Amino acid sequence: MNTKDQVKVPFVRIVKRDDISIRKSFLIYFVAIIASLVLCGIILFVLTGSSPGNVYMTIVRGAFGSQRKIWVTVRETTLLLGVALALTPAYKMKFWNIGGEGQILVGGIATAAVMIYCGNIMPTWLLFVSMIAASSLAGLIWGIIPAIFKAKWKTNETLFTLMLNYIAIQLTSFFTIFWESVKGSGSIGIINSKTKAGWLSTSFMSGIIGNYNFVLNVMIIFILSILMFIYLKYTKHGFELSVVGESENTAEYVGINVKKVIIRTMALSGALCGFIGFLIVSGSSHTISISTAANRGFTAIIVAWLAKFNPIFMFLISLLLIFMQQGASQIASDYNLNESANDVITGIILFFTLASGFFTNFRLIFGHSRKEE
């Protein structure tokens, strides 16, 4: 008897994967990235009318076309990676810190303040120690406020950290007026443009690294990556925060002081974000404005999660994003598109990489599946 055709079978079913080999998940990511590049190419081709080959060449030129461009690409990659590293302990603890933006900004404000008030009176080494301390402390404070509230009163950290971003932006606006170089200009301009006091790239390190000023950024972030990896994987603190992230009940059961861990971890995360603020202000922009953080606090969240907190993956994803963004701005200027092309490209890449995350966890089955007679 054959009644099979009477029984309707769902067209597609989503089934969770058991386990996926590293090679296979790599392959899925690789396909996703290629697909996103192809789609970017097609869209840019439609927009500009230029051949895809030209478009891709322009992208590469935009990212690596000159020494200056290489410097920008490396700097932006390291900064994005740095923020991702800073956010990692918080996210590993499942503390949804979307306040990275604000923590970077207050770190930047603190750096700028030290540069402005102490730049010409302190010896260089003291100036840098003060800038690093002030920026980290500012970020730390911005980070532990929501942590304390969460630990003590179980407030929702998502809203709290988000709101603190706006306060940080308002503070920045205030200080840009407060410190404005020319009355009424509404901007600070380049800080210490004559003396270059507190400029990371041209101060005490310049003798060692010469013109290759990105080496310093690379070194700092590289060391930070290694330290973060060790902290998370091999220290008692790292173990505690991952237990808290997995299950607060289990953490309490084994006697971990959950409140303390939440506050401590956010102090670290916030301080590192503040430190990145220092790197931005002292290392590249030499000024402060509301666009200093440049959305890195948000983009870095995706970088950290996509990489599953693995520093090497974080680096690759940061590089890919920055590479495409730099390429897109080049295309925008070459073909007279506006800056939004940048956002479109970033959006496409993120969409594909996020989708690949879905496919590494699930597979689709069409109709009656395997072992069908």
Added chain:
Amino acid sequence: MEKTYAVEFKNISKYFGSVVANSKINMTQDRGEIRALLGENGSGKTTLMNMLSGIYFPDEGEIFVDGKPASIKSPSDAFNYGIGMIHQHFKLVDIFSAAENIILGNDNGKILHMKSVIKKLDSIVQRYGFDIDLKKKTYDMSVSEKQTVEIIKALYRGSNILILDEPTAVLTPQETEKLFQVLRKMKEDNKSIIIITHKFHEVFAISDKVSVLRKGKYIDTVNTKDMDEMKLTEMMVGKKIELNINRPLPKNIRKRMELLNVSAKDKYGVTVLDDVSFDINSGEILGIAGIAGSGQKELLEAITGLQAIDENGVINYISDMGNAIRINGKTTMEIKQLGVSLAFVPEDRLGMGLVGNMGMADNMMLRSYQNGRTIFTDRKAPLMLAEKVKNDLEVVTPGISSEVRKLSGGNVQKVLVGREIADNPNVLLTAYAVRGLDINTSYLIYNLLTEQKQCGSAVVYVGEDLDVLIALCDRILVLCGGSISGILDAKNTTKEEVGLLMTKKRKEQKIS
């Protein structure tokens, strides 16, 4: 003409990834029959029933209802075929009354005629002899009443095939008997009933036939009256098993802990422990019986420092030298630092005792990560312990680094118990240590607890199966509504006596 069955499974298979949950199952059921579905955990009983009730869709094979092929893609499809399932976890809205919960989601017609609904419900209640107040709010109901609501809901929607997934796990013996009476009436009404259970005496009390599954495969269906416990166990496990719990006489009994006037409130200010006083002795197993939620969890958590107790209560640990160390008001870490060796196997294994996303080694480290003076964790000792637990307790796992949430329930419990007894604790607290475990693992756990008792540990066993409590423990403390309703000598008590004490307070309240 072929005989038509109420339900017929033909070559049903279901896969989860590489796991074969059901493999080519052929099974039939008549109308007016009560069928017990028996099998160890992971044998695929619930998966099979979930396919009948529309939660999963079979990967292969077909289901026939009343002789016609049925395509059951969702629970609402299942209702249309007259199939209703009572799950272990009830799906009721707390602030709704019984009647409101029953009609919830029933979208026949635009206007709700509550009066005619109540009338129809009343006739169902009368017909099958349910004991329920339809206007009672869910939050006021006992577990047994909630279950009744679920059953009436299925009947109201016209179910002719009723599936009950371990319905008696949460009931007292008295409530179970009431449920069985209802089921017998339904059977007279020509309904098909499938009941998933672990308890043999219930199989014999209620079912006409028994179907046995083992490791996803269908073994056989037999007439209940031709079977006995040994035969059924053999069918389930595939080999003969001794079903005796060894209870050596306690030796060197010594007071290890004392609780005096312990009361506690939950976070909403509701009293969960009410003036509880008793001793825990080393060298014996103290059983704790009670309906789910009678304060068992809070009692164990109070002892381990996780639940705050009222000021005038005292929890003392008696050291080997005979000194009383007061441990209430201290955190878990502080209690540990006082040198109190306390182990705790909590009810929620993956949510509290272990971290599901970590491997065995990291889970061993949960107890020892603080050891050593450096800021770094010692990863070697937990690795060795994980290896030892894996070998000693025969934990089936792809490797000690693979995540424990992927292990079966029995293996998860072996990991947890193995870790907790690793340091030879002086006090071992266990909550529902064998819940959801197969027969083999359950007996392994009983033996481990008895071993600990013989080593001089003070063992506390919070359990739900009264037969096991009576066979395993030396004394049984019965909790009812947060207070002690009796402490019994396990050798000289009966299930009925324990069952009565479990509901004592509720009855008293009804009278007054």
